[in-house]
Amino acid sequence: MxxxxxxxxxxxxxxxxxxxxxxxxxxxxxxxxxxxxxxxxxxxxxxxxxxxxxxxxxRLPLDKIERSSDGGLKIGALARNADVAQDPIVKEQYAVLSQALLSGASPQLRNMATTAGNLLQKTRCVYYRDTASACNKRQPGSGCSAIGGYNRPLAILGTSDHCIATNPSDQNVALMALEAVVHIEGSNGQRAVPISEFYLLPGSTPERETVLQPGDLVTHITLLKPVAGTKSGYLKLRDRASYEFALASAAIVMKKDGDRISYVRVAMGGVGTRPWRASEAEKMLLGRSATEANFRTAAEAALHGAKPQSQNGFKVELAKRCLVHTMGQVSQIA
Amino acid sequence: MDEISESKIIGVATRRIDGPLKVSGAAMYASDHSFPGLLYAWPVCATIAKGSVARLDTAEAGKMTGVAAIYHRANIGNLYRVPPAAGFSLIIDEKRPPFEDDVIRYYGQYIAVVVANTVEQARAAAERVKVTYNREKPDADSKMTGSPLTTDKPDEKSKRGDTAAALRSAKVKVDNVYSIPAETHNPIELHASVAVYDGQKFTLYETSQAVVNHRDVLAQVLGVPPEQVQVITRFLGSGFGGKLWPWPQSALAAACARNLNRPVKLVVSRQMMFQTVGHRPAIEQRIQLAAEPDGKLTALQQDYVNHTSILDDYDEGCGEVTPFMYSTPNLLVTGGLARRNVGNPTAMRGPGAVPGLFALESGMDELAVSLKMDPVQLRLNNEPEIDESLRIPFSSRHMKECLTTGAEKFGWANRTPEVGSMRRDGLTLGWGVAACSWLAARTEAEASVELRQDGTARVACGTQDIGGGTYTILAQIVSHETGIPVSKINVVLGDSALPSGPISGGSWVTASVTPAVLDAARNARKTLLLAAVKSDNSPFKGKKPDDLEFVDAMVRLKGQAQSAVPMSEILRIAKVSSVSGAGKSQGTFGAAKPEFSFHSYGAQFAEVTWQSEIARLRVSRVVTVIDAGRIINPRPAQNQIEGAVVMGVGMALFEETIYDSRSGAPINNNLADYVMAVNADTPQIDVTFLDYPDYKLNPLGVRGVGEIGLAGVAAAITSAVYHATGIRVRDLPVRIEDLLPMAKMSIA
CATH class of the missing domain: 3.30.43.10 (Uridine Diphospho-n-acetylenolpyruvylglucosamine Reductase, domain 2)
Structure with a gap:
């Protein structure tokens, strides 16, 4: 230090x-x-x-969780993960966020960790952690030790020849599915960035992870009023039962009209260089019936562009199963 | 010494006497010690695994705030190697003292050490020491097959009959290779040394499972007589074998204290825990079993290879229990070592037997499948009458009862053998079983017992409590012998200045130390009775000691309760503060011609649940039945077995030290990336002790329970995984990718 x-x-x-x-x-x-x-x-x-x-x-007054005037939810940057997870509105109307938060870290960490901190959580790639190793994210231009190294936990979507680091967050996967908006105050005033535009792909500049500029402070995030009738859920798959980052996770928000899927949002964790929205899967599902076969087709679409490394080919199948199972679970919520 | 069968306190579940100290934070662990003028040391670790140091530049670091000194090969002072010795003396895993030469043989090897006023300053300066290396390509390959061995051919460890011929003519045969990755000890308490030097004597506060050996080794390393070294380890935040023998940080802390004439604290970081303080080596084992169609074994061959470091030969000894587990006329165990650029491996809980039984018991399960025979029955069919390797009787072996009792408690009779045939709550169940064993032994021990005028007793021994309950057990023994309640017995351990005690290893502390404590308590009683008959004003003045007895902390005429006088009163009359007795007991370990084969036994039954749609595997239930002689304190004993089972879940499903093949670095060097079982992975655990005293080992009939609970667990789990999924995982840990039906991609 x-x-x-x-x-x-x-x-x-x-x-x-x-x-x-x-x-x-x-x-x-x-x-x-x-x-x-x-x-x-x-x-x-x-x-x-x-x-x-x-x-x-x-000390900034950014720790509130409150209803916004349009019926949505405003979550302060400093709201602790534990408080968000247990918030009655979050539990009832944004269950996927509560579940995602509770699947992460440990109670002690969740008591400390904040919403904006989680939004900016760093990768768990072991080479990023190890200053003796090459890492383009930590030290631009030094190379990527993870490619050809210990890459089992790392990304299969959104990777580049420069970086395959996974975004480790659970919260952010739920926020992708909820289409959260990130509110920023910076040197030039306030602005709002949809979360789908907040994170950058590594490309040739993996040291750049978000659109934040010097002086930018995330003040809060907002969630839209849930579409009436939607249900949501989060599933995290990992080696041990607790206190481990995801090998694959799925956040699903879905609404059915009769048997037809009339609204769906699909996001994945543990597999992407950023929290991963699977729009292709959503397109496959919209208007279709909620059957396992359709879920499987959607999952295939979600992983269509996957590019596994030497040790993480299993994540392709694991992520598909994670999606299919979670879609099935959410579609059955009464 | 006579057998002791009846007791009001031995065998009675007793709360740990050290518990309140630990939960209140009053227990002083090594790194808790602080002294005026204390300095902090932080090592500079090699970031290559093979090569040499070309240049060490300490100029910038030396000028940083708070830095007192930077030591390296040129200025650390004399540190010596330890001479060869027999038995359990002068043991050290890494024979090369730190900084002996400029050659780097493993990643993280200490190159220099910074001493500063605060730990932050020391660490910051250590990071600014610039090292230039001559780099060579390291070999940290985890695969052993085809590797050159340290010897021309593998060593024959045990042999009987003609195994090759029996395997050739076998009617039923299984032949498979099993592997275990390197596993790293991760006790919560980091290794630490606090060294105090007064110009002549070293007082070393250490994380040691063997304070007496640690003193003797450090005296050699520092080049001073043993009287000038005292090693203190009052409490251990466990060690799992990793703290048995001194590691280089101990010599570094002492050398720094000597050079600066100030106390120095060196706490090994979690990252360094993966580099410089041992690990269970990567191991490959080929198991060949031959049997008749009725399941009778005709041959057993085990060939193992484990990795070791460049300079030292660590033999995991995977065949330790193989020769006597089963009856078979033909048996061969061989072992070999393959050198790698890794820190030296060391004992990890159940060394040898634990990995050995993973392979052997997996092989037995595969044989049962081949024979279409129940795996419990297969083991019962091959129960030996005697130890066929040494041709001597077992001291006390109840393996069959472990298996049958476990089967009954587990509900094994309800098992259907077809793969995937059992379901519950939408989950596929898998049930597996493994037998296990662990050595039983005694080593030499000395102890002292003091009976005090204030009504208390003190028992002292230069052993230590690794956390398994040694403090409490010694209080129980003295209470049994004197009638003084446990609450009034002060147990003093963890100091090399005390009577020489055993290592906290091999699961033999209890068996070794209890006879010495009994002897000491009896000698203290003799002195007490002598005081009773010799002191003026004593009601027993003029009687013979033989006329008296010491019951319930009172001296009385034999059989005459009304004559009883409290011990404290006798000592007051005698005008002495206390009376003492020294005790000693002999070892059995390594006897040239043992009369009996001493071992503990057990059976592990495991249930896994498998949810294929999300590839989720969990261990839901373990039933373990242990035959480990008499259990002195069932409470911590059960705790030992439960903890070992959880460790077995980690061994089977999670634990693996990953060496980056390019740098040789153990790259998952933290508690998030080195995955161990957590509370949520803990299955329902049912522990049963058969509790048959083994009086041939010692007068209390105790053996020990520190390690056997881990033996066999991994094989029971992988057998259960096979039963659930049809997939036989022979390379630990069982990973999600092993259970997904797709090609496993190799490591680049």
Whole structure:
């Protein structure tokens, strides 16, 4: 860990001003916001993150979970994962988000971790963690040790020759299926970014993970009022029963009119370089009947472009089963 | 010593006397120790696995805030190798002391060490030490087949009959190779050393499962007489074998303290735990079994190869229990070592037997399938009358009862043998079984017991409590012998200055140390009775000691309860603060001509659930029946078996140290990426002790339970997986991809 300065932001604009001095808001940022610290401090200890300044944003009034005027939900950036997961509205109307949060980490971590921190959660690729290894995400241009190395947990969708790191979050998969909007306050004022446009593919610049610019502070996310009659669910598959990142996960939001699927959103975790929205699968399902055969066809479509590495070919089939099973479960919710 | 069968306290479930200290945080573990002027050390670890150090640049690091010194080969001072020794003395896994040369032989090898005022400063400076390497391509390959061995041909470990001929003419035969990856000990308590040097004497607070050996080894390494080294380990946050023998951080901390004349603390990081403090090696084993159609074994051959480090020869000894498990006229066990650029392996809970039984018991299950025979019945059919390898009787063996009792408790009679034929709640069930065994032995031990005027007793021994309950057991033994309640007995362990005690390994502490404690308690009682008859004003003055007895903490005339005088009163009258007795007991280990074959036995029954639509495998239920002699304290004993079963779930399904083949780095070096069983993976566990005393081993009839609970678990689980899925996984751990019906892709 490097020596760093800790400053406390009293207002959102203070925070924005402080971080705007950083050369980047992406990997390698020399000024970082700190909230729960469950991810950042870990990586600072490993010298993966070396900020010279931390801006503590815990005193900012961004921890509320409240109804928005249009009937949707506004979740503050500092709302703790545990609080969001147990929020009565989230449990009832956005079950997929509650389930996703509860499948992640441990109760202790969920008590600390925040909504925006989770949104920006770093990959668990072992080579990203290890400063002795080559990693284009950590050190642009150094190479990718994961390709040809230990890549069993890594991505099969959205990869490039430069990076195959998985986005490890569960929350973000649910947010993709819920079409959340990320609200940002930056040097040039406020803006709203649909989550589908928030994350970048690694391409040749895997150090850039989101659209955030220096000074950008995520203040909250919003969820639309649920489409009447939709049901949702999250399933996470991993080696052990708890406290492990997903090998594959599925977030499904679905509505049936009779037997026909009239609304569906499909997202996957553990398989993509970013939380993965499977629009192809949605197209296959919309207007079709909720049968296992149709779910399977949709799952095939979702994994159509999968590009496995040397050790993670099994994820293609595992992700398909995860999707089919979750679609089946959600379609049967009364 | 006579057999002890009746007792008010031995065999009675007793709460751990050290429990309150541990849960309140009062128990002092090695790294909890702090002293005025304490400095912190942080090693610089090699980031290559093979090559040498071309240049070490400490200039920048040396100027950093708080740095007191940076040591390396040129300035660490004299550190010596340990001479060869017989028996359980002077044992060290990595014979090369740190910094001996500039050659790098494994990833993470210590190159230098930074000492600073705070641990953060030391770590930051260690990261700024610039190392230039001459790099060579390392070999950390986990596959053993075809590797050159350290010897011209594999060693013959056990042999009888003509196995080759019997295999050739076999009517039914199975022949398969089983592998286990390197597994890393991950006790919660990290290895740590706090070294205090006063200009002459070293006091070392260590995470040691063997304080006496640790003292003797460090005295050699530091080049001082053993009297100038004291090793203290009051409590261990477990060790699983990884803390049996000293690792390089201990010598480094002591050398730094010597050089700076200040106390130095060195705590090994979790990442370093994967590099420099041992692991269970990667192992491949070929098992060949031949049988008659009725299931009678005609031949058994086990050929194992385990990896070892470049400089040291660690033999896992996978054939340890093979020669006497089953009756067979023809048997051959061979073993070989293959060198890798890895830190030296070491004992991990149940070394030898645990991996050996994974292979042997998997082979037995495969044989049962080939024979279309029930796997319990197959084992019962091959129960030996004597130890056929040594041609001596067993001291006490109830393997058949373990199997039949376990089968009954598990409901084995309801098993249908066809693959995938059993279902419950929409899940496919798999049921598997394995037999197991673990050695029983005693090593030499000494102890002292003191009876005090305040009515308490003190028992002291230079052994240590790894967490298995040794503190409590010794209090029980003294309570049994004196009548003093456990709550008034002070047990002092974990200090090499105490009477020499056994290592906390091999599951033999209890069997070894209890006779010495009994002896010491009896000698203390003799002195007490002498005081009773010799002291003026004693009501027993002038009697003979033989006229008296010591019952319920009171001295009395034999059989005359009304004459009883409390021990404390006798000592007050005698005007002494206390009386003491020394005790000693002999070892059985390595006897040239043993009369009996001493072992513990058990049977493991496992149930898995399999949900193919999401490829989800879980272990739902384990029934384990253990024949480990008499159980002194059922509470921690059950705890030992339960913990071992959970470790077995991890061994079967999760644990694997992954060495990156290009760098040789154990790359999943943290508790998130090295997957172990967590609470949610813990099955329902039913533990039964048969509780047959083995008086041939010691007067209490105890053997030990630290390791046997892990033996056989992995084979029972993989057999259950086969029963559920039809897929036989011979390479641990069982992974999701093994159970998905698709081609497994090889590692690039």
């Amino acid at each position: 490097e020596l760093f300065q800790l400053v406390t932001a009293q207002t959102v604009s203070d925070a924005v001003k402080a971080q705007a001095q950083s050369a980047t808001a992406q990997n390698g940022a020399d000024i970082r916001f700190i909230a729960g610290g469950t991810n950042l401090v870990d990586y600072m200890k490993l010298n993966v993150e070396r900020p010279r300044q931390l801006v503590d944003i815990n």
